[in-house]
Amino acid sequence: MDHRTRLLDAAERLFYERGVRAVGVDEVRAASGVPLKRLYQCFPSKEELVVAYLRRRDQRWRASLAESVARRDDRVPAVFDWLENWFREPGFRGCAFVNSFGELGATSDAVARTAKEHKDALRHYLVDLVRGFAADPEELGEQLLLLVEGAITSAAVRGDFGAARRAREVAEILLARAGG
Template structure:
C-alpha cells in the first residue's frame, strides 16, 4: 500500500513534469510549476527527486522508454517487412498530428542543455542510438542493405523538426514517400548485385 502510493506520487510528478518540460522547455519550467501541476508538495517532491536535474533525467528516461515502446507497438501491427518500415512514418504522422506536438523532446533537450549537462547529452544520444538500432532491425528484416538505415534516420529526424517548426504533420508523408523510393532503390541494388 505504501509502495503503491509512492509509485503513484512519482507517476503524478513525472506526468506533470513531462507535460511541462516537453511543452515549454526545461529551463522555462520552475519546480513550483511542477508542484502546482502535480499537486505534490515540494517536500515530498524533493524526497522522491532530490534535485531538478534528477527529475529532468527521470523525465527523459521514461519518455525514451515509452516512445520506443509505442512506436514498436504500432509497427508490430504490420506484417510485411517493407510495410513495417513505412509504418514508422505513419506513426510519426499520427504523433505530429497531436495538438500539442512540439518536436522531439530529446532533440529539444539536447539543444537546450546538451552543452551544459553531460547527463542530458548522454540520454539524448542513447535515445537516438536506440531509435537507429530499431530502424536497423527493420531494415535487416526487409533484406535491405544496412546503408538504407543511414538514409532513413535523417529522414525521420528531419520530419520531426520540420513538422514542429512548420506546425504541420505533412513532413511525415513526404518523408514516407522518400523512404518508399529509397527502399525500392536499395532493393533494386541488391537484385542488380545478385
C-alpha cells in the first residue's frame, strides 16, 4: 500500500473519530507509519491533508450509497435504509462534511468549499434518482435532501437511529404525491 493511501486511511479514521483540530499531524504520522518528511511531500500542509481526506470520503460515501441503492427496485426508500445501516455502524459520529464545516469552515475556504461540493453532489444524485417519474425532480430531490440531512443530524446528535425510518416514511408520502 502506498504512502498516500496509508496517510489518508489514518487521517480519515482519526479526523472523523475525534475532529480535525483534536488530531495533530504527528499522530497521523504515527498511526500511518509514514515518515513525517514523506507526509509533507504528499500533503504540503495539514489543510491539504484534510481536504484530501474529505474528497476521498466524499467519493467513497456516495459510491457506497449509489451501489447499494442501485441493487434495489424501490430506490428512494433504499436511500434511507442505507442511512440506517450507516448510523448503526460503530463509531458513527454524523456527517464528516458538516462536522468539518462547523469546525473549519470559517477558517478555511477550501474546507468550506469541499463540504459544499459534497452536499451539492448529494443533491444532484437525489434529483437524478427521481428524474423520470417525478413531475418536478428538482423539487422532490431537494425535499429528499432535507430529509437525509435531518436524519443524519438527529442520528448523530440525539443518537436517534430511528430517524432514518421516519425520514423514509415522509419520503414515501412525498413519493406517492409525486406519482412514484
